[in-house]
Amino acid sequence: MTLRLRLNGRPVQAQADPAMRLSDLLRDVLGLTGTKIGCNAGDCGACTVLLDGRQVCACLVPAARAEGCDIRTVEGLAEGGALNALQAAFLRHGAAQCGICTPGMLMAATDLLARLPTPTEAQVQDALGGVLCRCTGYRKIIDAVLDVAGPSPPVAGAMGARLPKVDGPAKLTGAERFGADALPDEAFLTIRAIRSPHAHARFTLGDFAPLLAAHPGLLRVLTAADLPGARVFGIYPTGKDQPVLADGLVRHRGEPVCALLGDAATLAGIPEGDVPVAWEPLPEVTFAAGGPDLHAHAPGNVLCRGLVARGDPATGFAAAAARADIATATGFVEHAYIEPEAGYARRVGDGMEVVACTQTPYMDRDEIALILGIPPERVRVIPTAVGGGFGGKLDLSIQPLACVAAWLTLRPVRMVYGRGESMAASTKRHPARIAAAAAADAGGRLTAFTFHGDFDTGAYASWGPTVANRVPVHAMGPYAVPHVRCTTAALHTNGPPAGAFRGFGVPQAAIAGEALMDMLAAQLGLDPWDIRRINALGEGSTTATGQMLGAGAALPECLDAIRPRWQALRQEASDFNRQAGVLRRGAGLACMWYGIGNTSMSNPSEMVIGIGADGRCTLFSGAVDIGQGSNTIMVQIAAEALGVPPEALNLVSGDTKTTRDAGKTSASRQSFVSGNAARLAGAALRAEILRRANAGPEAMIMLHDGRISVVSGDAATILDPAAMAPDAEGLVLRGEGRFDPPTTALDAHGQGIPYACYAFAAQAALVEVDTALGTVRVLRIVAAHDVGRAVNPTLVEGQIHGGIAQGLGLALMEEYLPGRTDNLHDYLIPTIGDVPEIETILVERPDPLGPYGAKGVGEPALVATAPAILNAIADAIGARLTRVPATPDRVLAALAR
């Protein structure tokens, strides 16, 4: 049918199928990809547009219903090419991190502001309640809407400046290209994986000829027999175990067994049941009960073990005045980035080009090369903007199938996961089963700590070894303990592969450890703050791996900073509890530490900055910005080192052909590791310019009108790039930087220097529990974070807010149940109404190794939140929950015990 409507003020006509949705009409027919698809079910609000002035989910509106209507999308917001007031407020407040939710947020806010130009916070929460954000914790979005009329003050300087994100404007206008927005220029094929409905099964594929005959648009069906190179992939160089396509046996729900290749409409119309797969279900190996070995290389289903041992815990326990024991359990947690995995692959000559959302372009490149059986140099990975990652986009997703299909057919192949597929096929946070004990002397000084954690690593290894190695180092928490024994095991089950998720197992361990601290404090009559302060690791402390901490260890400072807030929260809770009633309040405190970068492994980053013959200065950064803001951070650091304002730099980011390897965006390493590389590159370019100008180190560099002025005192030298000879990459002047954090291997007892830098934090939570219903409301969070130096305070706060929101989800509502929660209404993540007011306190004590003292904050933000909330619940109701999420039925059950 032909539709006539007004789109962003202009009349348009379009052809649409009656079953088509408005979201698809806008994106696929009219080419406006600013409207995003996160779920296609009304749950996420990423597709929010205005229909006759009111916010609607475009995915729930039949295109036919748009006939004669006035539709406004994010592309219609900017005025005369400039951001409108709302967009400017979002930019100023850092309200867009990855930006995938931003169009929906902007449209919902536009609807609100048209009716209520000066809304209250509650009205903003109400109006934006249908749009989910996984990055920001919503607070900066609320601030932006409330401050829509506010001024945009000029930002000066590089390091420490609240510089708006360099990639911010594109995220606010809808121009940013995410995985599903990037399309090949040529006609392309679509690939659809057929996935196992069983957790463990043998299968045989039937004859595809009837299916192919029935659907002319179905080109071919890929099976394991078609794979050109390696049939399995995996994060670690040894032990690759995850099949590109299963070969007769599946080990988890959602594992692909074959893939249909054809045009999108045909593929969408083929019912799953028409694909001939005969299943023979096998008994499921579970975390609770175990079962027969799933992999020959992992006897007893043990993928690997980890250990940190120091002193003799028995001595420590014997000498103690108090001892506490705990057993805790956590489940699978889904990353729930709002952008499902998407992208395309195309064959270019004898090479492969992959355009997709990823956190780790270089690892992808090498892995794709193995799968195709070609050298890595022939693979080019071009990352799109990433609509949230949190560790989940460190594993391959659409790349293997899209690449194999493109390789075999010589045609571009696109793959876009739906929400259900994204949840079924992607990795999860490891479930953990922990038993731990701690002891302290009468003065509260810790004497011993023991810990064993089993981690459910699911069907395949993924990042399981990382979790098993990282956890024992961190399990005792950020405290000095003389006698320690921490062990871990990563166990295979028929669960989804558990991979990397913000914190790599440390958040699960902190739930146990921080409970023990409160239990010891209670036994000894100490305030929870005091016991933490007494034992806090600081400068000169020795860790359980025998590492002496340097000047950057600032937990004592974090605790001191949070103390007045902590006391106020405790007072508020006890004042409230003086009144009778079903509502009870409690305050909880938790600390955390987190090693920045890979555990005892080289993880270098390289950066290049250079000036072209046109005088333009460009930073070539391979660090992928997944919303956390590394694009902006790298520019700020490099500009500081070069001695120019950040606006003077252009950025080329994250393409394996045009940039160097800056490692993966994980382990909170980009600010610290890549930041150092950016600093060194900037400094090298500065040195080169000063050398050419014959100027001293104090000289000022200015880039203007294609020239470089070097001013020293009242002498000025002008360099003319146009007169210099460009190198192979078109640069006339360049600086390079490489940084690899100094670590040492851990010995058989886990002794050594696993990380060059640690971040610390203390967080306090105030909660209210409805003791008749078991519901928990978090009323406030205060977060004091040791960030070394805040390169950009707005971005740091944004990371902390977002981490806290995810920690709150872990504590109260999130648990992924394979096959039962593969959507965003059964898998609950915090909405705008769930995240409380957050006060962040940035403790800036420069790390001697960090770029200008900076360290990472991405994962540290999350670790302390769940323990603080759980401690607050225990304070409120006098009963401790040892299993998360603390759902209302579990809270009631704890109360009844």
Added chain:
Amino acid sequence: MSSLSYAAPATVDEAIGLLAGASGLAKVLSGGTDLLVQLRSGRTRPALIVDTKKIPGIIGIREVDGGFVIGAATSGAMIGEHAALAAVYPGVVEATNLIGSTQVQGRASLAGNLCNASPAADSVPAMIAAGATAVIAGPKGRRTVPVEQVVTGPGRTSLARDEFIVEFHLPKRAPRSADAYLRFIPRTEMDIAVVGAGVNVTLDAAGVCTAARVSLGAVAPTALLVADCAAALVGSKLDEHALAKLDLAARDACKPIDDKRGTIDFRIKVAGVLARRAAAIAFERAAARS
């Protein structure tokens, strides 16, 4: 998939004709917030969609004889913005306003919420408690049925394939009458009810309850009208004795399922607590409407 056709008839009769004449499954479309999700997931594969939006009166709220007539496809947002309705039937309005986010509110209708026949539909217990009736149009004309008789089981209604709901009636109120609806969800918003409780009461001048209707959602295959709960309230001023009887009657009526949102025991307990709390709100509101 592309064999799906779409029609937007301009009259009730035309709509009935389309429904009766459809070659395969025909689905009525109001707000589409359930239907589009089910189309996408393949849970329903209709041959024809009959969009009611062009039928006069299908959207809108009228005051008639002291009561209200609400068009079947009227959105939750319109219901929420109707001041007179909110004053007289605050429970129905608050229940309707709990359906989904602001975006969903702008589309979701009472007819869709009812005919989708989910046991957890929020407006349904409130409508049942309020004594609402549905006007159903079919080839033989119109019939009026109490809301509690429309849904027969999860996903099933008593409507014939050529029938659809055109409007709902909410009766004229006696003085000192009011209703309330509460639901329990684990998250603060955007979630499906684990338990819903609607309570509607009339008080005498002394504050004693003379009539009551109590309905529970999400605790059985369909929303329940629980006579024992009403009996617990009638004759009381909502003292602790009445509340305890109400709580017990609510728990007794529950036949819930065990799922990830709540165990059977938990749902039963919550039903009692919510019935108490909703009754307290309804009594307070009724007392204020003298």
